[in-house]
Amino acid sequence: MKLTMFDQSLAEYLTRFKYYADRFDDISRHRTELERLVDDYSAFITDQSNSNIWDELERQGAGGLNGLAEELRAYSARGVATLEKYRALKLIKGDTGITDYFRNIEECIEKEFGSFQVTSKSIVLLVGSGAFPMTALLIAKRTGAEVIGIDIDDEAIRLGVKVIETLGPELKIRLENTPVEYLDYIKEVTHIIFSSTVAEKYDMLQRLHPLTNEEVVVAMRHGNRLKSLFNYPMKETDEDKWKLVDTVLRRNDIFDIALYKKASLHMAN
């Protein structure tokens, strides 16, 4: 009975996310409904009793729920990207309200690098900066570091630039739609953050290995178990290239963080 209700809830979330997949318009009802959907879904994903049900399903070998999990992950990622666009538009029009989802994300940012702190001398690369680049803003504001944000969505870059102009024109933040292979100063980057909803993040990590310096530290946002319905999960890395040095797990947060450093550096120590 409990499992059936759980399945039903997930199927309903998927239907609702699909409805908003390609809707990004000026209709404020759509924005409000999407906000509510993402807040509800965040609460569902971080609820301990749901997490227990998911773990039980996985033990029974039904974890993927016939592809439902994969679809939910992809559609909720699109929902969040669209929600960032709505939040950017709202800000550009003068409204600075904040939803539970964004509050949770901002709390996650506080814990990002564990003991590998960002300082005013750091250069941070953010992969998947989004239309509302709050990670870039918070890091640049709190630490004085330089932040380079990249995103494959031109509209997210365009809106992101306006958000930075509004909230932190004095900050050292640059946003662009450029593949990592063509980024200027990539060798000088000291910290890299991957957004958890970037599907190709582990392929990109592999590609970044020869491009980056030996000391670079990588924060890979991810979500395993029930959280993998809202985030791309953690994967094994090539142990000769990237070594997992720490994980930051937070039960009440939407995503967790895996910290990697280069294996060559690790072996030398």
Ligand SMILES: C[S@@+](CC[C@H](N)C(=O)[O-])C[C@H]1O[C@@H](n2cnc3c(N)ncnc32)[C@H](O)[C@@H]1O
């Ligand atoms: C919504 S934002 C950030 C969401 C959330 N804060 C997180 O940690 O995932 C995710 C952004 O990643 C971008 N993105 C997705 N795949 C990407 C890729 N391969 N390279 C760069 N950006 C990507 C999307 O266009 C979207 O704007």
